[in-house]
Amino acid sequence: MVTKRLIDISEKTVKTALKEGADQAQVASFLLDDTLTRFANSQIHQNIASKTGGIAIKVVMNKKIGTLRVNTLGEKQIEDAVKKVVKIAKVTPHNKDFRSLPEPQKWTPLKGAFDSETALCTPDYRAEKVKEIIETAHSKSSIVKAVAGSFSTGSVAFGISNSLGVSAWAQMSLASINTTVISEVEGSEGFGSAEQYSRFVEDIDHIQVASEAAEKSVKSVKPMKISPGDYEVILSPRAVAVLLSYLGYIGFSATMYQDGQSFVKYHLEKQVFDEKLSVKDDARDSLSLYAVPVDGEGVPKKAVQLIDKGIVSERSICYDSFTAGKEKNKKSTGHSIPPVVRFYPYPRPLPINVIASPGDASIDEMIADTKRGIFVTRFHYTNPLEPTKAILTGLTRDGTFLIENGEISKPVVNLRYTDSMLSALKDIPMIGEKLVQVDDTTAPAMKLKKLRFTGVTEY
Amino acid sequence: MSFDLGKTALEEATKKGASYADIRIGEILDEHLTVKKGVPEEVTLLQTTGFGVRVIVNGAWGFAGSVDLTKKEVIETTQKAVSIALASSKLKKKDVVLASVKTRKGKYSTPMKKDPFKIPIEEKIEILMTAERIIAEHSSFIKSSSAFFRDLREKKLFMSTEGAEINQQITWCGGGLEGIAVKNGEVQRRSYPASFRGNFSTSGYEFFESLALVDNAKKVGKEALQLLDAEKCPSTETSLILSGDQLALQIHESCGHPTELDRALGTEADYAGTSFLVPDKLGKLKYGSKNVNIVADATVPGGLGTFGYDDEGTLAKQVYLVKEGLFTGYQTSRETAAELGFKESSGGMRADSPLALPLIRMTNINLLPGDWKVDEMIEETRKGILMLVNKSWSIDDKRLNFQFGTEIAWEIKNGSKEKMLKNPTYTGITPAFWGTCDAISKEDWEMHGTPNCGKGVPGQVMYVGHGCSTARFRNISVGLIK
Numbered sequence: 023m024v025t026k027r028l029i030d031i032s033e034k035t036v037k038t039a040l041k042e043g044a045d046q047a048q049v050a051s052f053l054l055d056d057t058l059t060r061f062a063n064s065q066i067h068q069n070i071a072s073k074t075g076g077i078a079i080k081v082v083m084n085k086k087i088g089t090l091r092v093n094t095l096g097e098k099q100i101e102d103a104v105k106k107v108v109k110i111a112k113v114t115p116h117n118k119d120f121r122s123l124p125e126p127q128k129w130t131p132l133k134g135a136f137d138s139e140t141a142l143c144t145p146d147y148r149a150e151k152v153k154e155i156i157e158t159a160h161s162k163s164s165i166v167k168a169v170a171g172s173f174s175t176g177s178v179a180f181g182i183s184n185s186l187g188v189s190a191w192a193q194m195s196l197a198s199i200n201t202t203v204i205s206e207v208e209g210s211e212g213f214g215s216a217e218q219y220s221r222f223v224e225d226i227d228h229i230q231v232a233s234e235a236a237e238k239s240v241k242s243v244k245p246m247k248i249s250p251g252d253y254e255v256i257l258s259p260r261a262v263a264v265l266l267s268y269l270g271y272i273g274f275s276a277t278m279y280q281d282g283q284s285f286v287k288y289h290l291e292k293q294v295f296d297e298k299l300s301v302k303d304d305a306r307d308s309l310s311l312y313a314v315p316v317d318g319e320g321v322p323k324k325a326v327q328l329i330d331k332g333i334v335s336e337r338s339i340c341y342d343s344f345t346a347g348k349e350k351n352k353k354s355t356g357h358s359i360p361p362v363v364r365f366y367p368y369p370r371p372l373p374i375n376v377i378a379s380p381g382d383a384s385i386d387e388m389i390a391d392t393k394r395g396i397f398v399t400r401f402h403y404t405n406p407l408e409p410t411k412a413i414l415t416g417l418t419r420d421g422t423f424l425i426e427n428g429e430i431s432k433p434v435v436n437l438r439y440t441d442s443m444l445s446a447l448k449d450i451p452m453i454g455e456k457l458v459q460v461d462d463t464t465a466p467a468m469k470l471k472k473l474r475f476t477g478v479t480e481y
Numbered sequence: 482m483s484f485d486l487g488k489t490a491l492e493e494a495t496k497k498g499a500s501y502a503d504i505r506i507g508e509i510l511d512e513h514l515t516v517k518k519g520v521p522e523e524v525t526l527l528q529t530t531g532f533g534v535r536v537i538v539n540g541a542w543g544f545a546g547s548v549d550l551t552k553k554e555v556i557e558t559t560q561k562a563v564s565i566a567l568a569s570s571k572l573k574k575k576d577v578v579l580a581s582v583k584t585r586k587g588k589y590s591t592p593m594k595k596d597p598f599k600i601p602i603e604e605k606i607e608i609l610m611t612a613e614r615i616i617a618e619h620s621s622f623i624k625s626s627s628a629f630f631r632d633l634r635e636k637k638l639f640m641s642t643e644g645a646e647i648n649q650q651i652t653w654c655g656g657g658l659e660g661i662a663v664k665n666g667e668v669q670r671r672s673y674p675a676s677f678r679g680n681f682s683t684s685g686y687e688f689f690e691s692l693a694l695v696d697n698a699k700k701v702g703k704e705a706l707q708l709l710d711a712e713k714c715p716s717t718e719t720s721l722i723l724s725g726d727q728l729a730l731q732i733h734e735s736c737g738h739p740t741e742l743d744r745a746l747g748t749e750a751d752y753a754g755t756s757f758l759v760p761d762k763l764g765k766l767k768y769g770s771k772n773v774n775i776v777a778d779a780t781v782p783g784g785l786g787t788f789g790y791d792d793e794g795t796l797a798k799q800v801y802l803v804k805e806g807l808f809t810g811y812q813t814s815r816e817t818a819a820e821l822g823f824k825e826s827s828g829g830m831r832a833d834s835p836l837a838l839p840l841i842r843m844t845n846i847n848l849l850p851g852d853w854k855v856d857e858m859i860e861e862t863r864k865g866i867l868m869l870v871n872k873s874w875s876i877d878d879k880r881l882n883f884q885f886g887t888e889i890a891w892e893i894k895n896g897s898k899e900k901m902l903k904n905p906t907y908t909g910i911t912p913a914f915w916g917t918c919d920a921i922s923k924e925d926w927e928m929h930g931t932p933n934c935g936k937g938v939p940g941q942v943m944y945v946g947h948g949c950s951t952a953r954f955r956n957i958s959v960g961l962i963k
Contacts, residue, residue, distance in 0.1 A: 145568035
């Protein structure tokens with residue numbers, strides 16, 4: 023069993039580090055199988071498989087900490103790595119803020135996290151589905167010019183051990199299909215896109231993804247220009263997920279909170295968002311995509327209520343053991359990023375299992391309820407401008423439509439929004455009844471009373 | 482050993498029917514040091530080894546990579562790449578064709594005086610601790626202060642069935658400072674010499690020393706504090722002068738990415754997007770004013786995108802992207818070059834690890850110097866704003882509508898630099914913006930390293946460079962935060 027092997031490697035390496043003189047040691051070993059079929063211009067253009075694994079070792083010697091990550095699980099290389107990281111720790115100054123590596127806590131594995139069919143999905147299977155995606159999209163209209171996207175399948179596994187007795191593991195499969203369809207009429211292009219994620223490849227409805235992307239693309243040609251300004255908006259779950267994910271990044275991480283950069287710090291116990299908005303981070307909720315029961319330090323992931331009926335509080339903050347140790351009576355909430363991410367050890371704790379509570383409206387009802395507004399399929403290149411005011415900017419993409427008198431009337435050119443989420447999410451007349459998994463965030467559609475658009479593109 | 486493994490892969494690929502194959506075998510050492518709020522927050526070494534095999538079978542690509550550098554694994558991974566190519570070939574419209582490349586047996590190593598990996602960690606940390614302390618001690622309003630160092634070494638062997646055999650060792654390093662001042666819920670940040678962990682160069686440790694972090698720390702703390710009480714950047718249309726550290730990102734986003742030929746041909750449509758610079762516009766579109774000359778140049782000494790050969794074995798070179806304001810060239814691979822009928826690739830194929838598939842990536846995208854002095858540019862500006870050091874960025878998926886924020890700005894009034902302004906932002910449409918460029922400095926041209934350029938699925942992060950100097954743009958919308 024993969025996880026047993028990883029735990030054995032981690033535990034053995036912890037012992038080696040202690041023999042080399044470490045006071046405390048933490049070892050995370052991991053395996054990552056990544057396969058991907060990427061298509062564009064209605065043909066496959068990239069098709070890859072990558073198998074990697076490695077080990078991340080943290081040693082503590084009299085509050086001097088060194089970390090080394092090496093992408094091998096070979097015994098000899100790991101022994102060399104331990105010697106090297108001990109050398110690093112020895113010459114590193116004391117970290118006065120460090121308290122201790124985490125103590126062991128009871129945890130239980132998550133059921134339904136791993137599917138061998140998804141993990142072992144073949145390039146032939148992916149090619150077959152991609153062929154059907156392309157055929158479906160082209161069958162929707164003769165103006166469909168090109169189909170692009172990716173179909174990825176794979177699995178991750180990690181095992182974490184530390185010298186205080188932590189011994190925890192996780193294994194998860196993951197599949198996703200993302201499709202962008204480009205249509206063209208008289209030189210005017212229309213873009214549409216759709217995507218689905220699941221831990222089970224068979225749950226992904228690739229025909230639905232292709233159909234949705236194609237329909238949006240066909241409807242998007244010859245977009246009209248509209249003036250920037252404040253508009254009522256209906257955001258698809260993908261667009262909502264981007265906003266919530268950025269709020270997690272700039273607001274709910276203990277690092278941002280402790281540095282005074284989080285908007286949460288300045289709005290504690292205040293009705294900062296609409297009271298219909300509740301958002302939690304909960305890895306054990308089956309609605310969350312990333313089924314990891316423990317974090318990058320082997321601490322069980324605890325549910326954190328990020329936004330409770332529009333109110334944020336000290337309880338909204340996500341900690342790892344280091345940031346928890348900097349505050350009195352705080353404990354890690356299990357939000358150290360798992361070791362499979364590229365830049366592990368990641369410099370800040372983050373929520374990666376964000377789930378917004380659903381409402382009771384359908385998207386059709388939201389549109390019918392709107393006299394004049396904008397429908398947004400997705401946002402592109404969103405970035406924070408002022409974190410304490412939660413000001414974000416970004417652009418719409420792949421299906422932006424004008425709503426007039428309760429109906430989608432015309433496609434519009436892509437728009438730039440620049441707005442504080444503290445005002446944009448303050449008045450949410452309607453929330454969608456259906457939740458959709460979008461990478462690290464599970465979100466419903468939302469109708470916002472006002473979003474400020476500050477610019478327009480030319481297409 | 483590596484050579485033997487490479488030969489094994491190429492022989493196996495050929496045996497299994499590949500019409501072309503290449504392999505990259507490599508090792509990356511990546512050292513990160515961060516001092517934050519008085520403690521060494523990050524002392525980390527990342528070590529990556531492995532290989533990646535690319536094959537063309539039945540006219541379609543396959544790629545597979547692995548970390549295990551054994552003969553058995555190389556054979557199995559090559560077979561996997563072949564089977565993936567066969568799957569790809571079921572859905573091809575035409576066979577892959579590669580532009581020719583002069584087959585080389587070559588070597589390249591980044592020139593340097595002091596090997597950064599030979600400098601003791603404690604020596605580097607001592608500089609960071611000292612500089613960080615100066616920022617922190619400047620004021621109690623400084624709530625976070627950090628100092629950064631990073632060095633990276635990439636060793637790689639490239640071999641192909643066409644006979645290429647190229648060994649390279651690329652080394653880069655650099656660092657920076659950051660101070661964050663907070664008062665009454667307002668946050669202001671200053672960085673040196675650039676934001677997002679500093680500036681980086683393919684050089685030895687002497688580059689990091691030249692940054693003189695300790696000497697510049699006081700100014701970081703001082704300006705972060707001053708920004709708290711500065712006036713807001715006004716919302717207006719005015720002359721905009723951008724210093725090189727901000728202009729580097731402007732070039733990156735609005736010229737670097739849209740001139741990547743894979744984007745222009747639609748193969749990044751699902752993720753990063755496409756490009757307004759479609760092939761029909763090559764040689765015809767007015768990208769900017771006559772003053773604007775932009776090149777992709779992998780040969781500039783010290784550039785973060787400087788190397789000997791790209792990851793297809795193409796020799797590093799300089800290619801014009803924009804000449805006297807006209808859009809004249811693309812960054813290409815061998816495959817995309819052939820698609821547009823170019824004789825050869827621009828040499829822009831790069832992968833961020835031996836396990837990753839090479840993509841068209843920027844090398845050094847440089848705005849060539851003009852003939853102005855910075856002082857003259859300011860003296861000749863009746864009303865304008867000078868913006869320095871990037872704080873935020875966003876651009877649409879065709880690379881037309883952009884919006885940038887910088888850390889600090891200065892009002893220019895009647896030819897002189899007046900008061901400090903906070904929260905500066907500006908926006909524009911790419912060709913219209915570059916069309917207003919009426920002055921480029923000749924005296925402060927330098928290379929700026931961007932170690933975090935993201936692209937591709939799965940995502941890859943590449944180190945690229947931008948050479949530029951202070952430049953002026955007319956009638957630009959600024960001050961977008963109400």
